[in-house]
Amino acid sequence: MRTLDDLLAEGVSGRRVLVRADLNVPLDKQTGEITDDGRIRAVLPTLGALTEAGAKVVVCSHLGRPKGAPDPQFSLGPVAGRLGELLGTPVHFATDTVGESATATVAALADGEVALLENLRFNKGETSKDDAERGAFADQLAAFGDAYVDDAFGAVHRKHASVYDVPARLPHVAGRLVLREVEVLSTLTGDPERPYVVVLGGSKVSDKLAVIEALLPTVDRLLIGGGMCFTFLKAQGHEVGTSLLEKDMVETCRNLLERADGKILLPVDVVAADAFAPDAAHDVVPADGIPSHRVGLDIGPETVAGFAAALRGSEGGPTNARTIFWNGPMGVFEMAAFANGTRGVAEAIAASDAFSVVGGGDSAAAVRALGLDEKSFGHISTGGGASLEYLEGKTLPGIAALEN
Numbered sequence: 001m002r003t004l005d006d007l008l009a010e011g012v013s014g015r016r017v018l019v020r021a022d023l024n025v026p027l028d029k030q031t032g033e034i035t036d037d038g039r040i041r042a043v044l045p046t047l048g049a050l051t052e053a054g055a056k057v058v059v060c061s062h063l064g065r066p067k068g069a070p071d072p073q074f075s076l077g078p079v080a081g082r083l084g085e086l087l088g089t090p091v092h093f094a095t096d097t098v099g100e101s102a103t104a105t106v107a108a109l110a111d112g113e114v115a116l117l118e119n120l121r122f123n124k125g126e127t128s129k130d131d132a133e134r135g136a137f138a139d140q141l142a143a144f145g146d147a148y149v150d151d152a153f154g155a156v157h158r159k160h161a162s163v164y165d166v167p168a169r170l171p172h173v174a175g176r177l178v179l180r181e182v183e184v185l186s187t188l189t190g191d192p193e194r195p196y197v198v199v200l201g202g203s204k205v206s207d208k209l210a211v212i213e214a215l216l217p218t219v220d221r222l223l224i225g226g227g228m229c230f231t232f233l234k235a236q237g238h239e240v241g242t243s244l245l246e247k248d249m250v251e252t253c254r255n256l257l258e259r260a261d262g263k264i265l266l267p268v269d270v271v272a273a274d275a276f277a278p279d280a281a282h283d284v285v286p287a288d289g290i291p292s293h294r295v296g297l298d299i300g301p302e303t304v305a306g307f308a309a310a311l312r313g314s315e316g317g318p319t320n321a322r323t324i325f326w327n328g329p330m331g332v333f334e335m336a337a338f339a340n341g342t343r344g345v346a347e348a349i350a351a352s353d354a355f356s357v358v359g360g361g362d363s364a365a366a367v368r369a370l371g372l373d374e375k376s377f378g379h380i381s382t383g384g385g386a387s388l389e390y391l392e393g394k395t396l397p398g399i400a401a402l403e404n
Contacts, residue, residue, distance in 0.1 A: 001173075001174050001179075001182075001399075001402050001403045002172070002173040002174070002402075003173050003174050003179055004046055004049060004050075004149060004173055004174065004175050004176055004179070006173055007147055007149065007171075007173045008049060008050075008053055011053075012050060012053045012054065012055040012147070013053060013054030013055065013111060014054060014055075014056070014111050015055055015056065015146045015147060016055070016056045016058055016106065016109070016144060016145050016146045016147075017050055017055045017056065017057055017058065017145060017146065017147050017148075017149055018058045018060065018141065018142070018144055018145030018147070018148045018149070018166065018170065019043075019046065019047065019050070019057060019058065019059045019060070019148075019149045019151055019175065020060055020061070020148070020149070020150045020151065020152045020155070020162050020163060020166070021039075021043040021046075021047075021059050021060070021061045021151050021152050022039050022042075022043070022061060022151075022152035022153065022154035022155050022382055022383070023039055023040055023043070023059075023061035023063060023076060023079045023083070023116075024039060024061065024062055024063050024064065024154065024155075025037060025038075025039050025040060025063070025079060026365070027063075027073075027078065032073075032078055033078065034078055034079065034082055036365055036368055036369070037082055037086070038364060038365075038368055038380075038382070039154065039382050040079065040082055040083055040086060041086060042177050042382045043059075043151050043152075043175070043177060044086055044087065045176045045177070046149060046151045046175035046176045046177060047059070047083075047087060047114060048087065049176070050149070051087070051089070051112045051113070051114060052112070054111040054112050055111070055112070056106075056109040056110070056111060056112075056113060056115075057109075057113070057114045057115070058106055058109070058115050058117065058144045058145060059083075059091075059114060059115065059116045059117065060097070060116075060117045060120055060141065060162055061076060061079070061116075061117075061119070061120060061152065062119055062120045062121045062126065062155070062160075062162075063075075063076055063079065063119050063121075064119075064121070065121065066119060066121050066122055068121065068122070068123065068124035068126075068127070069122060069124075070096075070118075070119075070122045071122070074119050074121070074122075075118065075119060076093070076116060076117075076118055076119050077093060079116065080092075080093035080116045083114070083116060084114075087114065089113070089114065091114045091115065091116050092105050092108070092109065092113065092114065092115040092116070093105070093115070093116050093118075094106070094115060094116065094117045094118055095118055096117075096118050096122070097117045097118050097119065097120055097122055097123050097141075098117075098123065098137070098140035098141060098143075098144075101118075102117050102118070102144070105117075106144045117144075120160075120161075120162050123137055124137075125137025125138070125140075125161055126160050126161045126162060127158075127160055127161075128161070134160070134161045134164075134165055135161070135165055137161045137165075138161040138162070138165035138166045138168075138169060139169065141161065141162055141166050142166050142169035142170050145166075145170055146170070146171075147170055147171045147172070147173070148166055148167055148169075148170040148171065148172040148173070149172070149173055149174075149175045150163065150167065150172065150173075150174055150175060150178055150398055150401075150402055151174075151175025151176065151177045151178055152177075152178070152398070153177055153178045153181040153182075153381070153382050153383040153386055153387075154360065154382045154383035154384070154385075154386055155383075155386070155398060156178065156383070156386050156396045156397065156398030156399050157383070157385055157386040157389045157390075157394070157396045157397065157398070158397065158398070159397040160397075163397060163398040163401065164397045164398060164400075164401050165401075167401040167402060167404070168401065168404070172401070172402055173402070174402050177382065178398075178399075178402070180379070181381060181382070181383065181386075181387070182390075182399065184357055184378075184379045184381070185357070185381075185387060185390045185391065187323075187355075188323070188325055188357065188391060189390070189391060189393070192218075192322075192323040192355075193322040193323050193354075193355065194220055194322055194323065195220040195221065195320075195321050195322055195323075196218065196219050196220050196321070196322070196323040196324075196325075197219065197220060197221045197222075197223065197310055197311055197321040197323070197324050197325075197354075198215055198219045198221070198222050198223070198324070198325045198326075199223045199225070199307070199311070199324065199325070199326040199327070199328075199345060199349070200212065200222065200223070200224050200225075200226070200228070200326075200327055200328050201224070201225045201226030201227075201228065201229075201327070201328030201329045201330045201331075201342070201363075202226045202227065202228055202327070202328030202329065202362065203226065203227040203228060203244060204227065204228055204244075204246055204249075205228045205231045205232070205246055205249045205252070205253060206246055206249055207228075208228060208327075208328070208388070209249070209252065210388075210392045211327075211388045211391050211392050212256060213256075213392075214391060214392045214393055215391065216256070216259065216260060216263065219263060220263065220321075221263055221265060221310050221321075222260070222263050222264045222265065223264075223265045223307050223310060223311075223345075224264060224265065224266055224267075225267060225299045225303070225307070225328075225329075225330035225331070225341060225345070226328050226329055226330055226331065227243070227244035227296075228244075228328070229266055229267050229270075229296075229299070230243040230244055230245050230296055231244075231245055231246045231249050231250055231253050232253045232256075232257065232264075232266050233266060233267070233287055233288070233290075234247075234250050234253070235250050235251070235253035235254040235257060236254075236257070236266070236288075238287065238288045238290070239288075239289070239290055239291075239292060240290055240296065241272065241290040241291055241292050241293060241294045241295055241296065242292075242293065242294065242295045243270075243272075243290065243294075243295050243296040244295075244296075265306065265307065265310060266287065267287045267299045267300065267303040268286065268287050268300070268302050268303050268306060269284050269285065269286055269287055269299070269300030269301070269302045269303055270284070270285060270287050270290060270296040270297075270298065270299055270300050270303070271283070271284055271296065271297055271298035271299070271300055271331065271337075271338055271340075271341070272284075272285045272290050272291060272294035272295065272296050272297070273294060273295055273296075273297050273337075273338075274293070274294060274295075275295065276295055276297065276332075277335075278335040278336065278337060279337075280337075282297070282337060282338075284300040284301065285300075287300075287303075297331055297332045297335070297337075297338040298330060298331025298332065298338040298339070298340060298341040298342075299330045299331060299341035299345075300341070301340070301344075303341070304330075304340070304341055304344035304345060304348075307344075307345050307348065308344065308345070308348035311324060311345070311348045311349055311352050311354070312348050312349075312351055312352040312353070312354075320352065320353055320354065321352055321354040322353075322354050322355070323354055323355050323356075324349055324352060324354045324355070324356040324357065325356075325357045325359060325391070326345070326346075326349055326356065326357070326358050326359060326363055327358075327359030327360070327361065327363055327384065327387065327388060328359075328361075328362060328363060329341075329342040329362050329363065329366050330342040330344075330345050333362075333366050333369065333370065334369070339370065342366050342370065343370050343372075346366060346367060346370065346372055347372065349377065350372060350373065350376035350377060351376075354378075355378040356377045356378045356379070357377075357378060357379045357380075357381065357387075358377050358379070358380040358381060359381050359384060359387045359388065360380070360381035360382055360383045360384035360385075360386070360387050361383075361384025361385070362384070363384070364380050364381065364382070364384075367380060
């Protein structure tokens with residue numbers, strides 16, 4: 001896989017470089033303001049290197065899930081403004097993706113300047129499963145570049161035009177972010193330093209089943225929290241009240257627990273509430289004693305202490321973890337009353353001497369939302385789904401395209 005440094009060594013001054021970035025940032029539904037600019041900041045090293053070298057940089061990205069047509073609520077306009085602030089230079093914004101505005105904007109670029117095209121998913125061809133339709137859109141995108149850089153790790157697991165088809169049409173390299181992501185995740189699938197502890201949370205077992213199956217033979221401990229823990233608790237025969245439950249996954253969880261040979265740690269207490277609401281009455285109850293009318297919304301303090309002991313060790317307790325992978329919150333961290341589990345586990349990971357990887361998505365958002373120091377973690381991935389599929393051993397279309 002060729003890298004950005006290879007492209008820079010060839011010289012990019014005066015050349016148009018099409019950069020696929022992942023600028024799919026969360027926006028406030030009321031104000032339209034960016035609530036977490038982590039993904040924008042992640043692409044800055046690649047963009048900065050290109051502009052300093054005199055390239056005419058054309059950035060493209062998706063945002064949200066529009067239905068293949070322009071939708072103002074998913075416009076990248078606010079992102080262009082924030083990207084310009086972080087780069088310290090104006091970013092020219094095209095109000096379409098491959099139309100008149102994009103053509104004129106790209107044509108007007110001077111050396112060292114940056115343009116951002118409107119949302120890729122405003123065009124049906126970006127996500128089409130029809131090779132010809134996707135290819136036609138890729139032809140239009142590729143016309144804006146003399147070379148292509150993929151720095152959108154959060155999208156490399158998608159067989160989309162800008163990720164999979166454009167690299168076949170242009171000289172292509174991996175950007176700094178994609179290269180770092182692959183290097184870090186490959187250490188987890190290779191020979192990680194042990195003990196190797198994985199923390200999984202989030203809503204559904206079904207979303208994480210493949211990665212659990214892939215990791216179980218290789219990890220030393222697997223800590224499970226979040227909404228998915230209740231299906232495991234049900235598999236142990238416990239009452240889970242009105243908590244999130246995947247009934248069709250109970251038997252699967254029972255089999256996993258039997259095969260795990262004690263590697264899987266489940267909550268011993270949970271925060272149970274009268275309703276799924278930020279101001280709902282709640283208290284801590286044993287994991288095997290959740291009232292039938294209550295919903296579990298977070299792991300409890302005893303569980304946090306147990307998970308922390310497995311992560312960073314304790315006096316007379318388990319050996320410190322040397323490698324940690326974390327994906328998925330421990331509870332509904334967006335509500336202050338149910339954020340303590342996620343905060344406690346995140347703080348334990350941050351305090352550990354282990355090489356720690358935060359697997360993107362809600363986990364990365366939680367680190368920033370809870371005000372934790374990002375530098376306390378070894379690596380914060382920008383790709384939740386992509387990082388999981390990489391660990392599952394799947395072929396990622398965007399990576400395969402770069403290697404071709």
